Structures are given as structure tokens and as C-alpha cells.
Amino acid sequence: MNMFQLTEDIFRAFLHCETKSYFKLSDSVEPLSELIHLQQSLFEKFKQKCQRRLRSRFGDDEFHEGSVLPQNLAKAKDRLLLNCMAETPQIKSRINALERVPTSGNTSNTKHNPYVPIRFVPSEKIADHDKFLLAFDAIALAAASGRTLLVGKIMHGDELATVTVKLLPYIKIAQSIINKITSQQACQTPPPLILNKHCVECGFRVQCRQVALKSDDLSLLSGMPDKERKRLHNRGILSVTQLSYLFRPRRKRRSLASKPDKNSYALRALAIRDNKIHIVGKPELKITGTPVYLDVEGVPDRGCYYLIGILTPSGSSWVRQFFWADEVSDEKEMWNSFLRSVGSIENPQLIHYGSYETTFLKRMKDRYGADSTLPLLTRLIEGSVNVLKVIYAQVYFPTYANGLKEITRYLGFGWSDSAASGINALMWRLKWESSRDPALKEKLITYNAEDCEALEKVTNTVMKLCDAQTGALRSNDYDIVEVDFLRREKAYPLGRNEFAIPELEKINKSAYWDYQRNRIYLRSSPSVKAAVQRADKRPSKPVHVNKTIELRARPACCPKCGAKRIEKHDRHSRVVHDLRFSRSSIKRWVIRYCFHRYICCSCGATFLPVDSPATKSKYGSDLRSYIVYQIIELRIPQTTVEDSLSQLFGLDMGAGAVHLQKTLASRVYEVTYKGILKDLVRGQLLHVDETKISIDGRDAFVWVLASHEAVAYIYTDSREGDMVQELLRDFKGVLVSDFYAAYDSIDCPQQKCLIHLIRDLNEDALKHPFNEELMELVRQFAGLLKPIIETIDRFGLKTRFLRKHKVEVTRYNRLLSTRTYSTEVAIKYQKRFQKSAARLFTFLDYDNVPWNNNNAEHAVKPFAKLRHVIGGMSTPKGIREYLVLLSVAETCKYRGVSFLDFLHSGEKNIDDFMKECPR
Numbered sequence: 001m002n003m004f005q006l007t008e009d010i011f012r013a014f015l016h017c018e019t020k021s022y023f024k025l026s027d028s029v030e031p032l033s034e035l036i037h038l039q040q041s042l043f044e045k046f047k048q049k050c051q052r053r054l055r056s057r058f059g060d061d062e063f064h065e066g067s068v069l070p071q072n073l074a075k076a077k078d079r080l081l082l083n084c085m086a087e088t089p090q091i092k093s094r095i096n097a098l099e100r101v102p103t104s105g106n107t108s109n110t111k112h113n114p115y116v117p118i119r120f121v122p123s124e125k126i127a128d129h130d131k132f133l134l135a136f137d138a139i140a141l142a143a144a145s146g147r148t149l150l151v152g153k154i155m156h157g158d159e160l161a162t163v164t165v166k167l168l169p170y171i172k173i174a175q176s177i178i179n180k181i182t183s184q185q186a187c188q189t190p191p192p193l194i195l196n197k198h199c200v201e202c203g204f205r206v207q208c209r210q211v212a213l214k215s216d217d218l219s220l221l222s223g224m225p226d227k228e229r230k231r232l233h234n235r236g237i238l239s240v241t242q243l244s245y246l247f248r249p250r251r252k253r254r255s256l257a258s259k260p261d262k263n264s265y266a267l268r269a270l271a272i273r274d275n276k277i278h279i280v281g282k283p284e285l286k287i288t289g290t291p292v293y294l295d296v297e298g299v300p301d302r303g304c305y306y307l308i309g310i311l312t313p314s315g316s317s318w319v320r321q322f323f324w325a326d327e328v329s330d331e332k333e334m335w336n337s338f339l340r341s342v343g344s345i346e347n348p349q350l351i352h353y354g355s356y357e358t359t360f361l362k363r364m365k366d367r368y369g370a371d372s373t374l375p376l377l378t379r380l381i382e383g384s385v386n387v388l389k390v391i392y393a394q395v396y397f398p399t400y401a402n403g404l405k406e407i408t409r410y411l412g413f414g415w416s417d418s419a420a421s422g423i424n425a426l427m428w429r430l431k432w433e434s435s436r437d438p439a440l441k442e443k444l445i446t447y448n449a450e451d452c453e454a455l456e457k458v459t460n461t462v463m464k465l466c467d468a469q470t471g472a473l474r475s476n477d478y479d480i481v482e483v484d485f486l487r488r489e490k491a492y493p494l495g496r497n498e499f500a501i502p503e504l505e506k507i508n509k510s511a512y513w514d515y516q517r518n519r520i521y522l523r524s525s526p527s528v529k530a531a532v533q534r535a536d537k538r539p540s541k542p543v544h545v546n547k548t549i550e551l552r553a554r555p556a557c558c559p560k561c562g563a564k565r566i567e568k569h570d571r572h573s574r575v576v577h578d579l580r581f582s583r584s585s586i587k588r589w590v591i592r593y594c595f596h597r598y599i600c601c602s603c604g605a606t607f608l609p610v611d612s613p614a615t616k617s618k619y620g621s622d623l624r625s626y627i628v629y630q631i632i633e634l635r636i637p638q639t640t641v642e643d644s645l646s647q648l649f650g651l652d653m654g655a656g657a658v659h660l661q662k663t664l665a666s667r668v669y670e671v672t673y674k675g676i677l678k679d680l681v682r683g684q685l686l687h688v689d690e691t692k693i694s695i696d697g698r699d700a701f702v703w704v705l706a707s708h709e710a711v712a713y714i715y716t717d718s719r720e721g722d723m724v725q726e727l728l729r730d731f732k733g734v735l736v737s738d739f740y741a742a743y744d745s746i747d748c749p750q751q752k753c754l755i756h757l758i759r760d761l762n763e764d765a766l767k768h769p770f771n772e773e774l775m776e777l778v779r780q781f782a783g784l785l786k787p788i789i790e791t792i793d794r795f796g797l798k799t800r801f802l803r804k805h806k807v808e809v810t811r812y813n814r815l816l817s818t819r820t821y822s823t824e825v826a827i828k829y830q831k832r833f834q835k836s837a838a839r840l841f842t843f844l845d846y847d848n849v850p851w852n853n854n855n856a857e858h859a860v861k862p863f864a865k866l867r868h869v870i871g872g873m874s875t876p877k878g879i880r881e882y883l884v885l886l887s888v889a890e891t892c893k894y895r896g897v898s899f900l901d902f903l904h905s906g907e908k909n910i911d912d913f914m915k916e917c918p919r
């Protein structure tokens with residue numbers, strides 16, 4: 001195993017991120033950003049300041065700067081050592097300072113080190129990471145000198161405060177971290193990549209984020225605790241997309257209705273996957289006063305603030321204001337200026353994002369609260385609105401975090417400086433403090449002002465989302481999902497389960513009720529055994545023959561050789577099961593046909609009479625009519641029809657028999673279907689529409705052709721218009737259709753469905769309620785169409801009454817063509833009207849031509865109901881059979897004829913049936 005030397009840089013990186021530590025162990029060079037350069041520069045200045053303070057305590061001959069050999073450390077007489085290098089083959093650390101503490105007796109015999117390590121920390125607050133780094137210095141020093149250390153010191157903050165730290169508990173933790181780093185280096189396996197808060201200041205952040213986005217890692221979801229992420233990993237959930245499928249809408253219990261909702265990472269993942277805003281419950285965001293959008297910049301480590309920005313309305317515009325503090329001493333004046341400005345606003349109400357501004361207001365009240373400002377300040381704090389609090393756990397934007405910048409960028413708002421962020425703003429402030437560069441100050445003020453604008457945009461959007469009337473926003477700007485209205489999936493849904501492993505499917509089949517009853521329980525339960533035997537051995541009653549028919553017709557010749565010399569060969573009989581219809585009942589009817597087989601004296605062939613009913617099917621035509629009526633008109637599933645025939649008539653037809661009867665019926669009535677199609681194409685008016693159907697998991701289409709007296713359904717594999725164009729090639733009547741382009745090439749007068757156009761206009765008007773061009777266009781079209789509809793209601797579809805409206809139509813088209821629109825949606829409808837102008841009012845020139853396609857849409861409904869029964873389980877052949885029979889059934893209905901009576905009659909032409917049975 002190759003030995004490696006653990007440095008302070010690697011240890012520090014591990015404290016922030018294991019992946020960063022791995023990169024450094026792999027000798028990857030961290031890209032140096034402007035922030036990292038600034039941190040290094042500030043630390044060097046702070047280090048020099050600390051060294052000067054320490055040197056001032058000792059004489060010039062009492063300190064030493066530079067490396068000290070480990071063996072000389074115990075004998076060193078210097079009271080202060082600066083930049084001391086503690087190094088062994090396994091560990092190395094450059095210690096900021098070592099201070100010799102006075103000891104009694106002979107120091108050469110003590111096991112404790114006479115020097116105390118000192119670490120310089122620029123921040124005002126000391127974090128655990130700083131203490132662990134001090135413990136790392138102690139471990140390196142102990143390894144180099146052979147003597148342990150009990151305490152260490154940390155110098156920190158502008159005042160160079162010194163804190164003494166007991167090292168023992170931190171050394172134990174630091175040693176465990178060192179062991180982890182050693183194990184990581186030994187196995188050469190990269191740790192799992194986890195994005196965290198340190199990423200914003202890490203040089204590897206771009207590289208890591210690209211990897212996380214590529215793998216859709218869970219750590220992209222900001223704020224997810226490590227414990228929750230590990231729990232999901234244990235369940236096999238490794239990506240944001242996978243997590244999104246875990247979300248299940250739950251109905252909230254009444255007892256918990258008043259409690260706030262919990263944040264759901266699964267719902268956030270779902271919002272990201274669908275790229276839609278998801279709303280839970282009924283969030284409320286109400287602004288009762290004059291909104292004052294507030295954003296504050298400060299130095300969190302120092303607990304001080306240097307910039308307050310506000311955005312307030314003034315008439316139809318907005319007013320920006322900022323209040324700046326050069327030094328901490330200027331903070332009070334900045335605060336008082338802010339209060340004076342806000343106090344001059346009528347009924348001000350502070351709007352902010354997050355708890356940072358809440359903490360700011362409370363701190364300023366404690367620091368500078370005066371009796372004269374307390375009423376205003378109390379009112380501002382109590383009436384302030386935290387927009388993030390409204391969003392949290394109730395409004396889920398499709399973003400990885402709830403930060404103001406993430407949400408606002410999703411809403412389309414951008415900052416003038418692409419690098420604008422909280423950490424960069426802090427960097428700009430620290431650089432300004434060193435250089436007093438006016439450009440940096442201007443950059444901070446602009447950043448703060450744009451934050452206020454972003455806050456206003458988010459607030460305005462959230463208020464619309466909270467509004468009960470969200471129809472315009474939902475349709476226009478963003479896709480919104482109200483979680484309370486999502487379909488709640490059952491925990492134990494009915495239906496067949498899908499299994500990833502075939503063996504599990506076999507095991508599952510063994511648990512089916514019928515399998516258990518007929519294979520397992522039958523062996524152990526006498527009652528179950530008796531019940532099964534009773535069901536299996538149901539007494540088969542002898543079939544009662546209602547009528548016997550002798551078939552005496554003799555064939556004229558041999559069907560094989562044509563010879564006329566034939567003789568009777570043997571006698572046969574066949575039982576045909578049928579139904580018999582009476583005025584008030586249906587009963588089973590069984591006929592026995594008796595007939596002879598014949599033999600040819602010339603060639604010796606034997607044969608039956610060709611036209612004998614007994615040679616066609618063992619089921620009669622009335623039974624077939626009843627089955628077709630049940631399937632097509634009543635839309636009863638075929639298996640249910642089988643059970644019904646067995647239970648009511650004792651006809652155990654067997655599996656597939658009902659389907660076979662449907663197939664036979666479709667062949668019988670194919671001629672009827674072709675006649676209906678022929679009459680439709682020859683007619684003077686035709687409505688056409690299409691709808692979708694699923695066949696074996698793929699989409700196919702059914703076309704509907706309808707007139708006032710007939711309906712025909714046609715199946716195609718796609719929505720291409722070749723079939724309908726070929727079918728209607730010779731059609732010369734008026735074609736009524738929607739705006740599907742496939743109909744445009746048909747050479748005949750056409751009427752486009754105005755209802756479709758009205759629906760589209762209305763939908764876009766709701767989407768764009770403030771588009772005056774579109775609203776005016778819609779109003780003008782409604783004003784044109786309304787008197788025409790009134791004429792139709794009064795006189796019907798007669799051209800002699802409707803012809804007078806052609807003047808208004810011509811005037812409307814001419815006026816529309818001369819208008820100049822600037823909005824995209826209005827231009828779209830202008831082009832649509834111009835393209836279809838000759839086909840929108842064709843009904844004015846023809847008698848009995850409707851202005852809508854409701855006839856075809858109505859004809860789609862019976863097929864839609866039948867499609868629901870079929871449930872995608874049929875085949876193209878089966879669908880075509882259904883459509884033949886459904887076309888006959890609907891045509892009968894359109895002509896006021898009973899479908900069952902027509903089937904029972906044996907007729908193939910509906911017109912002939914109507915002549916024989918007029919009603």
C-alpha cells in the first residue's frame with residue numbers, strides 16, 4: 001500500500017465534504033475562484049495582525065519564526081514559535097503559533113508538551129470545525145514530538161479575543177476523522193457525492209453539480225437531512241425522479257386540519273419532474289396595507305448590517321430606496337433613516353423573504369429602540385409578512401430549493417450580474433471595506449434593489465396562486481396542480497399485479513382463490529370438496545327438442561363431378577339451439593333437423609345438402625340476434641352474456657362462442673354496412689369526426705360519418721386522412737367537420753364547425769383576459785353570429801331567411817383583414833379566420849345545413865361507451881366487427897327502428913325492413 005501524508009488542507013476539506021477531500025487526495029487541483037482568493041488574502045492579513053499582537057507580549061529574543069525540528073521542540077527555550085511545521089511521514093500541519101506555558105520541575109520528564117498550539121480564526125464566532133482543526137494541530141504536534149497536548153487556544157474576531165479549548169474530546173473526534181480519511185485513501189473508491197452548504201464557496205462546485213444533475217442525485221433537493229437521504233437510499237431511492245413516484249396525496253384528518261403541513265420532498269420532486277407548480281391546501285397571502293418590500297444585507301459572522309433596501313409603490317410606478325452604513329458605528333443612523341422613510345408611508349406593511357429580515361427587525365429594536373419609535377416598530381414587526389412562510393410546505397415550485405433566486409429565475413426574472421448571490425455579496429462588501437471602491441458599493445446597491453424587485457414578483461405570483469380565482473393564471477402563465485384534487489390511489493388496488501421476476505408470478509398464481517379452493521382446500525376440507533364435486537357434477541338435463549324438421553330436398557347433382565345420378569347414402573340428424581321470441585317473452589327453442597347424406601354413383605363422393613340449415617351452425621339466427629343486441633346495443637361484456645345465457649336458458653356455449661357469433665353477425669351484416677356507407681357518400685349532407693382508441697397499447701383511430709338518417713364507423717391505424725379523402729372523392733354534398741386539415745383537400749362545399757371555433761376563442765379569452773385585441777375580436781365575432789342564430793331559432797335552416805346575413809359576414813371578413821394586431825394570439829386568429837373564411841358560413845347558402853358538427857360528435861358517444869366496455873382488449877379485426885354492427889345499430893336508432901327487431905327479422909336492408917314493418 002502506498003503511504004500518503006495527511007495534510008491540514010485535506011483534513012479541512014473532509015470537514016466540509018468527503019468528496020472534496022477525495023479530490024484533494026487524488027491530487028486534483030481546486031479551481032481558485034475570486035472568493036477563495038479573497039478568503040486567503042483576508043486570512044493572511046488577519047494572521048499578520050495576530051502575530052503582531054503575540055509578538056507585542058514578548059521580547060525580540062523570546063520568539064522564533066519558522067520550522068523547528070521535532071527533536072529540538074522539547075529543548076527549545078523560545079516562549080513563542082510562529083509558523084511551526086509539525087511533520088511526520090503520516091501527518092503534516094503548519095501550526096499558526098505555539099506558546100510555551102510555564103511549568104514546574106523538570107520538563108524533560110513530563111509526558112505533556114510544554115507548548116500550547118494557537119489557531120487564528122478571522123470570524124467572530126468559533127465553529128466546531130475550528131476546534132477540530134486545532135485538535136488536528138495537536139495530533140500532528142503530538143506525533144512529531146511524542147508528547148500529548150491537553151489544551152489549545154483560538155484567536156478570533158476583530159478584537160483578537162483568545163479562547164482556551166480543552167482538546168481531549170475534540171482530539172477523539174478528529175482522530176476518528178483521520179481514520180476515515182485513511183480508509184478512504186486505502187480503498188481508492190470515491191465517496192457518494194452529496195451537495196451541501198459548503199458548495200457555494202467550493203472550487204469544485206461546478207464539477208460536482210454537473211455530476212449530481214446527470215445522476216439526478218437526491219442531494220440536489222436543498223435542505224434534505226442526511227438521515228432522510230440515507231433512509232431513502234436504504235429503500236433504493238437514489239434519484240429525484242425516483243423520489244417523485246413516492247408521493248401519494250393524502251386526505252387530511254379533521255383533527256389535524258388546523259396544523260401546518262409538513263414539507264414533502266417527494267412532492268417537490270414531483271413538481272420538478274412534471275415542471276408544474278403544485279399547491280397543497282389553501283395557502284393565504286393577504287396584504288392589507290401599503291406594501292414595503294424589504295431586503296437587508298449584513299455580515300452574519302459579525303451580527304451587523306450595512307445595507308437596507310426597500311421598494312414601495314407610487315401611483316403606477318415603484319420607488320427604490322436604500323440606506324447604507326460605512327462602518328458598524330453608522331448602523332444606528334442607517335436604521336433611523338429607514339424608520340423615518342417607512343414612517344412617512346401611509347399604513348406601511350413590510351414584505352420580506354425568510355427569517356433573516358425577521359431577526360434583523362428584532363435586533364434593531366433591541367439595539368436602537370427608542371420610546372418614540374416603539375409603536376411604529378412594533379406595528380411593523382407584528383404586521384410584517386414572510387412570503388417564504390406562505391410558500392413553505394404549501395406552494396411547491398419546480399425548483400430544487402425554496403430560495404428567492406431559484407424561484408424568481410423560474411418565474412423569468414434575472415439579475416443584471418449573473419454572479420449575484422448572497423456569498424458574493426458578502427465578498428463584495430469585504431473587498432469594499434479594504435478598497436472603498438465606489439463600483440463595488442454600486443454593485444451591492446444594485447444587487448439589493450434587484451432582490452426587492454424579485455421579492456415583489458414572487459409575492460405577486462404567490463398572491464395569484466392563493467387567490468381562489470386562479471383560472472386565468474393557471475391557463476396563461478404557469479402550469480398549476482392542486483394536490484387536493486389529485487386522484488388518490490388505493491393502497492390495495494384491484495386488478496392483476498405485475499411482477500419483476502417470473503417466479504414471483506407463479507407463486508402469486510398459487511394464491512388465487514379458485515386455485516386454492518380447487519387444488520388445496522379440496523384436499524383438507526370435506527365441505528369444500530363436496531361443494532366442488534357438486535359444481536363439477538351438475539346434473540345435465542336431457543335437451544328437450546321442441547320441434548323436429550325433416551329435410552327432404554334432394555341435391556340436383558354431385559358437387560364434385562356434376563353427375564346427376566345420386567342416391568341416398570345414410571341418415572343423419574343435428575340439434576340446433578336457438579331462442580324463440582314472443583310478444584312478452586323469450587325462451588329456449590331446440591330444433592332437430594333430420595336429413596340424408598347422398599353418394600354420387602359416378603365418382604363415389606358423399607355429401608350433404610348444401611343449403612341445409614343443419615349444415616351451417618349449431619346455433620340459430622335468433623340466438624345470434626339476441627347476443628348481438630346484448631353486446632352492441634346494451635354494451636354488455638361478452639363473458640357476462642355467456643353467463644346470462646347459461647343461467648337463464650341453460651345454454652353452455654363454451655368459451656369464445658359468443659365472440660364467434662359476433663363475428664358471424666358482422667359477416668352477415670357487412671352488406672348492410674356497405675349500403676349505409678354508400679348512402680352517406682351519395683347524400684347531400686355529411687358530418688365527419690374522428691376519435692382515438694387503444695389497440696394492444698398503441699393508438700388507432702375511428703372515423704365517424706353521419707347524416708340525419710345514418711351513421712357509419714370506420715377503423716384506421718393512424719389519423720392520416722388518406723382513407724377519408726379517398727372515400728369522399730366523389731362526394732358532392734356539404735361536408736361539416738372540425739378544423740382538422742385532412743378534410744380541407746376534399747373537393748366539395750364545406751362547413752367548419754363554429755362550435756369548435758367558439759370553444760377555442762373562449763378558452764384563449766380566459767387565458768388572456770387583459771388582451772384587449774383578442775377580447776375585441778371575440779366580441780365582434782359574437783356580435784356577428786348572435787343574430788344569425790336568432791334567425792335559425794325562428795325560421796330554421798332555410799337559406800331564404802339566412803341569405804340576408806351574408807352582407808354582415810362579408811363586411812366582417814373585410815374589416816378583419818384590414819386590422820393590424822400586435823399580440824400573437826390575435827394574429828393567430830386573424831390568420832385562422834382568413835384561411836377558413838370561405839368555409840365558416842357555408843350554411844347560409846344551403847337549406848338544412850347546420851353550423852356545427854354536433855351530429856358527428858353525438859355519434860361518437862355510442863362508440864365511446866362501447867370503447868369503455870372493450871377496454872383496449874380487442875384487436876383491429878375485432879374492432880372492425882364491432883364497428884359494422886354498431887353502424888347498423890345506430891342507423892336503426894336514427895331511423896326510429898328497433899335494432900333487435902331488425903336483427904330478428906332476418907332482413908339485410910333497413911329501408912326494406914321499414915317498408916315491411918312501418919311504425
